[in-house]
Amino acid sequence: MRAYVPFHGPPPRPLAGTTAWNALRAADVGPGSVVVLLGTGGVSILTLQLAKAAGATVIITSSSDEKLARAKALGADHLINYRETPDWDAKVLELTDGLGADLIVETAGAATFARSINAAAPGGTVFAIGFVTGAEATTNLLPIIIKALKVVGNNTGSVSDLCDAARAIGAARIDPVIDTVYSQHQATEAYAHMAAGGRHFGKLAFSLSW
Template sequence: MRAFQLASLSIDALEQTDVPTPQPAADEVLMRLRAASLNYLDLMVAQGHLGDARLPSFIPGTDGAGEIVELGSRVAGWAVGDRVVAGLIVDWVSGPIGRANSQRLRGVSMPGSLADYAVVPARALVRLPDHLSFLEAATLPIAATTAWNALRAAQIGPGDVVVLLGTGGVSLFALQFAKAIGARVIITSSSDGKLERARTLGADVTINYRTTPAWDEEVLAATDGAGGKLIVETVGPATFARSVNAAAAAGTIYTVGFVSGMELTIPLLPILLKTLRIIGSNTGSTADLAETVRAITELKIRPVIDSTFAFGSTRDAYRLLSEASHFGKVAIDITQR
């Protein structure tokens, strides 16, 4: 089968190769991958910051969707031909995350989605919504699940204020979910063009943080000083203090990303005075992914895909993601050579 492997720790070292098709164990399925999507996590793996890339045999790619072509001997409840998407953390079925169920991550510490086929534990699978293509479904495991969990953690409902940083996949899923349940959304970007596109998705207030660096003060002004009940913090150290300032009393800062770095210094007093909840995100369990898929099905949400690349152009997809110029998700059509 075709697969991309990391010859060394660099995007430029992603090489397309031919490798044997894996065989499923008793509790696994063999999945024919039709599409993949990229996340910042994929960049971290390719650059050697995360994961267990046992060079040169490691197959990266965290998110993927496809169809079952073979069942392990103990697999029940699934059939050949079922359209499925695989969760990121394959042993985290439901409930709290712990050491025992958090070690195997697709495309991070085990082979991922940038191949024609993959073996996946049956417990990590969720059936695809009928209204989504494979390409659309491939965007769900990390970005959509993270966004849905953020809204659930903050108990967002009609009229609540959600503040989103940037226009990547998590932010746009959170925008769509929030508007579908009647919340008010404030979103930031350095691009007026992206902000205009966000308004077409329903954003109520848009802030260009390059021309308005004190975007947190703009959030407070737009909410009569109240702030956001939920801040989806996708950036990290460069924005965290402003996120604290922009948060409402008893609000939630849902910490998703670290594109500006991994070391954080934050003001403690406003966290105490506002009784803020700061929640770290590790995507979610298979049950979380299943709930996200149900929400997407009921709300008829369609993922926002910025660009789609043929399988042979996977390196170009990684480069686009690294430039941070995309709006929504970057996808790979594995059926296109």
């Protein structure tokens, strides 16, 4: 039986949080773990907040220095602009003394998957969830085999996962980063915002009033 942990501040928005929570659990992330996040969208930023609360070191990539500065303000330890440094996987290896990361949250998909495999430490986890750049990737199986990697898929999560994520968000007093809140009647604007790509930082959200 878990202790009840009251929420502080605004109510948590655990949609991306469930996925972020499952990612950290899949790799048993704790103090000293190294976590790599691709881009500064909703899943990456909530994973950043939860990973820092768990004591992990976070390396985050973005196309924008301004967004990287915002990620740093949220606790990110290392920042990589993936436009200026397209071989960001080599930078991850450099930052980790050649070891690689314990967890890579693969939000970007086709364009980054092979580099994520390269950036993973032996025994590390590539949490395959996203396809922002496409869903069909070609990859060399040898690093997966030789490093004994865990490539773990995820489809958001269960109600129980969502409850655990909400409890963790409340306990760590995390205030999720919401870029824009749309009403339920603004779906077209909301999806156009998301489809434009790269304009937002954190979550785009709907406010529902049924």
